[in-house]
Amino acid sequence: MYALANPATFMRLSGRALPWLAGLSALTLAVGLVLAFASPADYQQGETVKIMFVHVPAAWIASMAYVLMTASALGTLVWRHPLAEAAQKAAVPLGAAFTFVCLVTGSLWGKPMWGTYWVWDARLTSMLVLFITYLGLLALWHTIEEPGRAARAASVLTLVGAVNLPIVKFSVDWWNTLHQGSIFRMTGSTVDRSILVPLLVMALGFTLLFATLHVAAIRNEVLRRRLRRMMLLAAADRDPASRHAVAVAAAEAVPS
Numbered sequence: 001m002y003a004l005a006n007p008a009t010f011m012r013l014s015g016r017a018l019p020w021l022a023g024l025s026a027l028t029l030a031v032g033l034v035l036a037f038a039s040p041a042d043y044q045q046g047e048t049v050k051i052m053f054v055h056v057p058a059a060w061i062a063s064m065a066y067v068l069m070t071a072s073a074l075g076t077l078v079w080r081h082p083l084a085e086a087a088q089k090a091a092v093p094l095g096a097a098f099t100f101v102c103l104v105t106g107s108l109w110g111k112p113m114w115g116t117y118w119v120w121d122a123r124l125t126s127m128l129v130l131f132i133t134y135l136g137l138l139a140l141w142h143t144i145e146e147p148g149r150a151a152r153a154a155s156v157l158t159l160v161g162a163v164n165l166p167i168v169k170f171s172v173d174w175w176n177t178l179h180q181g182s183i184f185r186m187t188g189s190t191v192d193r194s195i196l197v198p199l200l201v202m203a204l205g206f207t208l209l210f211a212t213l214h215v216a217a218i219r220n221e222v223l224r225r226r227l228r229r230m231m232l233l234a235a236a237d238r239d240p241a242s243r244h245a246v247a248v249a250a251a252e253a254v255p256s
Contacts, residue, residue, distance in 0.1 A: 065095030090217035
């Protein structure tokens with residue numbers, strides 16, 4: 001497993017897997033959309049129920065991306081692994097984008113159901129906090145120029161923000177909210193099979209899409225750090241007086 005986490009090994013394997021991931025995600029999303037449009041209208045919500053085929057998978061990815069970032073943050077702080085840093089940074093804008101889609105589609109769904117685009121519901125508020133956390137992490141990554149320092153600072157903030165994840169998940173169980181309850185419970189699914197099947201296919205499609213974008217973003221981050229390392233080493237060759245300081249900074253970049 002440690003060998004697979006080597007940046008050079010990751011670049012080689014991900015380069016082969018990325019086209020397959022992209023094709024599989026496109027195919028799954030296409031099938032999911034066909035099934036979603038063919039699904040029957042709800043007896044209460046009508047055609048607006050089909051918003052859930054985008055809203056629910058986006059909410060799933062929003063939380064999943066943060067869980068992945070939390071694991072990467074531990075890898076950064078405990079093992080100082082450069083690939084963990086790259087994975088964490090690459091997931092931030094993706095998680096923010098999916099959280100934004102979740103909030104927008106939820107508001108569009110809430111208007112015909114609740115009569116308003118927004119209420120300070122426990123689930124909605126905790127998702128908004130998650131989105132703000134993503135934006136804060138995005139700003140932090142771009143504020144600190146040195147990648148190692150930025151990764152450690154972002155890791156601490158990520159772990160602090162992880163406290164919100166159980167609130168997002170269990171808010172509908174802990175408080176009396178307007179938001180619908182969980183789709184899956186101990187007794188089984190709470191929705192009919194005609195809705196459940198396309199929903200699961202769309203959730204799989206969103207997961208594959210996130211995996212595709214995340215792998216591509218990690219590859220870009222690895223290449224960006226290699227370029228930075230090469231530029232620092234070139235600067236050290238031009239300026240022998242600062243060679244030691246530049247070499248130390250270059251050592252924190254992703255190795256080949």
